[in-house]
Each structure stands twice: as structure tokens, then as C-alpha cells.
Amino acid sequence: MANDFNLSIPAATVQQVQQHLDAIKTILAPYLTSLTPEERKTLPRMADKTVAFVTKTADYAATTPAFVPPFVDPVQLTQDVAGVAALTPLRQQFEQLALDTDSTVMVAGSEAYTTALTVYANIKFLAKNKQPGAQAAYDDLSVRFPGRPTKAAAAAKAKG
16 A cells, blocks of 8 residues: 555644744734635626726726725725735635645545544454454444444344
8 A cells, every 4th residue: 555644743743833923813813804605706806807996996096096986995995905915825825824734634534534544444354363462453443434334233223
């Protein structure tokens, strides 16, 4: 079996990363806004193509006040554009870190699950062949097996 994830991450490293993440959250907290999933659906989105449009519009608003309706605050528009510019590189790094972390968890989890299935199949084989201790291990694991329920588990579920 190939094993692509073959590192042990020291607890001290995980703790250090957690401390840094906590510090990042604390530092950014005054500048971040939380939205509900519903709120996220209703907001217009600024994407790559709209960044140039919004930036250029903010420039016009700042340099030509006659273009700005009285109910629009050009200073606030400039602050919003600056916020996007400041946070976008951080978001990109966070997204890449999240993707790499998720991919690593996926690889490690896949390898652990595949190996556990192999061990489980061997325990099942050994239990059928009356290997001492194998039946108890099989019974213990079979109730936790995420696949189809065993006949005993199905019968117990039907009674309960």
C-alpha cells in the first residue's frame, strides 16, 4: 500500500500553530464581519472583473465630487475599497492554507481508513478461522463499522 502521508506532526507544532491562529483571529477581529448563510446569499459579490470597476469608480468619486450622489459617502467607498485591497491577499493565503490542510487531512484519513479496512478484513477472516481473541475484536469493530449494519445490529435496531 502506498502511504503519501508519513509524518507525525508534533503536538508542540500543532499547539504553536493554534496559538498563531488565535493571535491572527484576535488581531483581525475588530476588522472582520460575520454573516449568516442567508446574508451571504443576498449580497452582491465583488469578483476579479469588478475589482477594477469598483476601484476606478472610487477614484472618480474621490477626484470629481460632482459625480457622487448626495447620499453616497465617497470616503466610505474609499475605505471599503482599501479594506478589500488589504484583506484579499490574506484571504488568498488563508484559502490556500485551508485547502492544503483539507487535502492533507483527506490523504491521511483515506490512508487510515483504507488500512483500517484491511486490518478489519483480516480480523474478520481470523474470527472465521477461530483465532483466539479475533471474534471479540470483530464483534467490537463490527458495531462501529460504517458500512452496512450486521445482522445482530439490525435485529437490535428493529427491537429498539
